[in-house]
Amino acid sequence: MSLTISKTKKHIVTLRDLSPEEMVEIIDRGIEYINGEVELGGQLKGKVIGIYFTKTSTRTRTSFSTAALRLGAQIVTYGPNDLQLNTGESINDTSEVLSRMLDGLVVRTAGDPNVMKALANQDRMSLVNAMSADEHPTQAIADLTTIKHQFGELSGLNIIYLGEGNNTASALALAIAKVPNMTISFFTPPNYNIAPMLLQYAKEEGVTRNTIIQEFHDLKKLPQQADIVYTTRWKTTGTVKPDSNWREVFEPFAVTKEVMNTYSNAIFMHDLPAHRGDEVEGAVIDGDRSIVFNQAENKAHSAKAVLEWCVY
Known part of the structure; x- marks a missing residue:
């Protein structure tokens, strides 16, 4: 083309x-x-x-x-x-x-x-x-490029995002809102959500394309199926957490082997840099279902x- x-x-x-x-x-x-x-x-x-x-x-x-x-x-x-x-x-x-x-x-x-x-x-x-x-708009564009290259299409895919509602999460919401028939479920720690006005805009855009964009703080609501599990580092560039016990709040949202075993066919994505032992276990990011370095190359x-x- x-x-x-x-x-x-x-x-x-x-x-x-x-x-x-x-x-x-x-x-x-x-x-x-x-x-x-x-x-x-x-x-x-x-x-x-x-x-x-x-x-x-x-x-x-x-x-x-x-x-x-x-x-x-x-x-x-x-x-x-x-x-x-x-x-x-x-x-x-x-x-x-x-x-x-x-x-x-x-x-x-x-x-x-x-x-x-x-x-x-x-x-x-x-x-x-x-x-x-x-x-982080160019990150989201690169991520969807990687996903489409990996799966051959975007329509019909289901993504789970675990972690802070930061600029990468916001960009993913805005990007996926433009794609028909996708689902992304953001699981963010309480008080670390995606900006409400941005999320609402993305949700409304998605509805017009039969795309579901949703955010939860309760991990009990994790869906049964996912094609992609995505996370970002907890210490985002240029930001400081407002509360001293933030790490305790974030720990349940880490991507572990247990999480990935729940989604046995899912690939793992991370925008990098990664902090192994924080947002993701080393066995996950270095495992055979991780595509993080292809994602970075792309x-x-x-x-x-x-x-x-x-x-x-």
């Missing part, structure tokens, strides 16, 4: 802004990259992509950096102390300047989502949200599809 070419710069700030058709287009293109069906090098030839990360990153930063290079672009990297934002320049002035020099900017803030919106408030440079405090393929869709 070939991606739709547009003269207007496109952004991925939140998955709310992607139509179901656009998301499927990006996912399917990512699968073509996974399968080695695309000749690399010409897609972004002559383009310059900025990589601006104010928070730590292994997979996402490397994925987008290598994706841009493999597609023929050059990259300019910025760390948390490299821009004049640190000396008081406004985010609007920074956006205006960068948009006159770059074709695209991949940004991780893990902070105020308004920073992303300000950087995207121009039409000369594509903006990709590589994680903010409220959403972030690079998905990043190619995202950049090509945004910047091409």
